[in-house]
Amino acid sequence: MPAGRPLKTTPVYDLLSAKGAQWGVSYGLEVPLWYAPEGVKDEFSWRRSSDFSHVAREVASVRGSVGLAEISNFAKYKVTGEGAASWLDRLLACKLPKLGRMTLAPMLKDDGRLIGDFTLANIGAPNSNRGEWFVAGSGIAEQYHMRWFEAHLPEDGSVRIEALGPKLTGLAVAGPMARDLLAKVTRADVSNTAFPFMAIARMDIGMAPCLVGRVSYTGDLGYEMWVAPEYQRAAFQALMAAGEEFGIGLFGSRALNSLRLEKNYGSWAREYRPIYGPLEAGLDRFVAYGKEANFIGKQAALAERKQGGRLRLRTFIVEADDADVIGDEPIWFDGAVRGWVTSGGYAHHSKKSVAIGYVPKEIADESDGFEIELLGKRHAARMQPVPLFDANFERMRA
Secondary structure: OOOOOOOEOOOOHHHHHHOOEEEEEEOOEEEEEEEOOOOOOOOOOOOOOOOHHHHHHHHHHHHHOOEEEEOOOOEEEEEEOOOHHHHHHHHOOOOOOOOOEEEEEEEEOOOOOEEEEEEEEEOOEOOEOOOEEEEEEOHHHHHHHHHHHHHOOOOOOOOEEEEOHHHOEEEEEEOOOHHHHHHHHOOOOOOOOOOOOOEEEEEEEOOEEEEEEOOOOOOOOEEEEEEOHHHHHHHHHHHHHHHHHHOOEEOOHHHHHHHHHOOOOOOEOOOEOOOOOHHHHOOHHHOOOOOOOOOOOHHHHHHHHHHOOOEEEEEEEEOOOOOOOOOOOEEEEOOEEEEEEEEEEEEOOOOEEEEEEEEEHHHOOOOOOEEEEEOOEEEEEEEOOOOOOOOOOOOOOO
16 A cells, blocks of 8 residues: 555665665565566566566575565564573573574463564673573564563563664575675674574674674575664665675565475464464474473473374465465365465475465375365365475575
8 A cells, every 4th residue: 555655664765766676564664575677566466467577586596696685674672681581481482592593482372372483592792791682573563572571571670671673674695695795794704614504693794783693584595684774774785785796686575485485484473373383383393392491381382292283284386377375275185175375475496386374183294185276266286395495404504
């Protein structure tokens, strides 16, 4: 909807607009959906539309060399205080990471269902022994999660949490040349030995001080960079200038969706919602069932693991025509509707139409016999148990 827009923008808005950014909006913040050449605009359709070939080009930039994305729409939180570690240990179901490391962090309700999924980083504090933690999560759920966080803060003031919002902007680079690009713009050692997968550290990008984590929702070798808004343009320009050597390309949220589908990655409010348990959602591998802390939902999560839950999240390859699923389409099995699609789209690098959704656990290991209804027509679908891209995580961890 164009009314009242643009309202909130990041410092690189004009630079991205000049590159053809087609904008969407996330809780008032303008976010780049894709990049169009001159004369091409976003045209709504339930079928593949004007963006299709251009999103494919963005995906190719990432998988073939290196791409850059604006990621300020993620929620960012800072947690500090002498009680921060013990509070997080009870609030989140994961094992807390060591200093300079990150982990994926499911958050559960008392009934053991998912109420959030985050990236949790132990970043310490410069020139201090005081603990400091960085948390990144779903931007659209920021207010929802802040209410939960604040409701569970200790009354003694030993923990402080701040939603950073526009105080912190983000950029991400991903692709096989991402490390080479990063090495050109920082004095820090970003070799695999010094800065392995899921490491996080403060470093300068050009002259811009950033918090850099080696993680990427693309499922590729990649880095997320968090930077104060007054430095975002400088970081962006340094990366783009250094990236010319590698043929760097910009990519938007539609390309990101295509890339994450190839890794079977879920997303908040689609695959991960308060109606699913961690076992059902495939997040049980990130739940530290045996840790000493009695985290919220622990007993219910243990019961789910023992009893097996009812559902399983699965990825399907759809024999589609000229349209792809977007969510809530029926999943048929053996002539009856047995499940539902949570999200999907076209995986351009793999050239496959992908759907992710929930089915009863009794049929979750069947490979054939599935159909997915799309625009009134049922299409044959087969289970895709391993990621289409980098199934052994070799490139992501390289």
